[in-house]
Amino acid sequence: MKNSTPLRIEEKIGAALRGTKRTLSAAESCTGGQISHLLTTVSGSSEYYLGSVTSYAIAVKKKILGVPADTIEKYNVVSAEVAAAMAEGVRKVTGSTFSVATTGLAEGSDGRYPEGTVWMAASGPKGTVTRLYQCDKGRKGNIRSFANAALHLLYEQIILK
């Protein structure tokens, strides 16, 4: 029996979507494109991956993703509500079956949450789920950990029975 390298989470997502006509999009804030980058390292990802919006600026969250201004004002940018609105917004604008979103603090604090905090959301035909995740690995390490955690949340939604 051969040993085989365990699949990376972005490869497991690809294996779950390929040949099913189900598609995927992403809305990233603090992860800054890393989720999209990981998803597109997978050969054949253009079959199910439609694209993403990285919304560093609040204006981009509102204009392209359609996140309501009052959701941001009421709950702050780093919140379950904004993560959910981003995931639902990118799913709507791209027409994808599933989506994933992140909003958090790769570096620095917002006064409410410490550095290393992210709110993630995954959206699909069964609804939208959110999750809080925290780590303490510095800017680049936090970005990597946030992206990995968000892809796991997405994968759980894709394989949900």
Next chain:
Amino acid sequence: MKNSTPLRIEEKIGAALRGTKRTLSAAESCTGGQISHLLTTVSGSSEYYLGSVTSYAIAVKKKILGVPADTIEKYNVVSAEVAAAMAEGVRKVTGSTFSVATTGLAEGSDGRYPEGTVWMAASGPKGTVTRLYQCDKGRKGNIRSFANAALHLLYEQIILK
């Protein structure tokens, strides 16, 4: 005299933009988020980096970036014309001072260009420039090289006198 590590291209871009009130956005196809990821590894990038659109699907290129359908039909997706339209589209939708865009073949051929071909564009107040770049490093290596080449094209436009 101390030796210092040369700045990475995304750090040089940050140094050129910081404190100038000039901003940046990206439209990525074949680079799949890697340009956005590199730009946002830089501490303080939220000062000048507004966001990006990764448009793997042609529908996303049309809908979010406003690339005209007849430009894609006439010139093909991997072309100077589509790269320029993507750069101008993301600059318009985000309202950024500068933008960078990529459209190419990280893996496989489109029948006209071989694998490893990318058309890049950078857009700014002085206009839009395009450049063809080719390499042969496999999917992941091509993505890395494309992103690096595109950031260099962008930097040239930022420091243009």
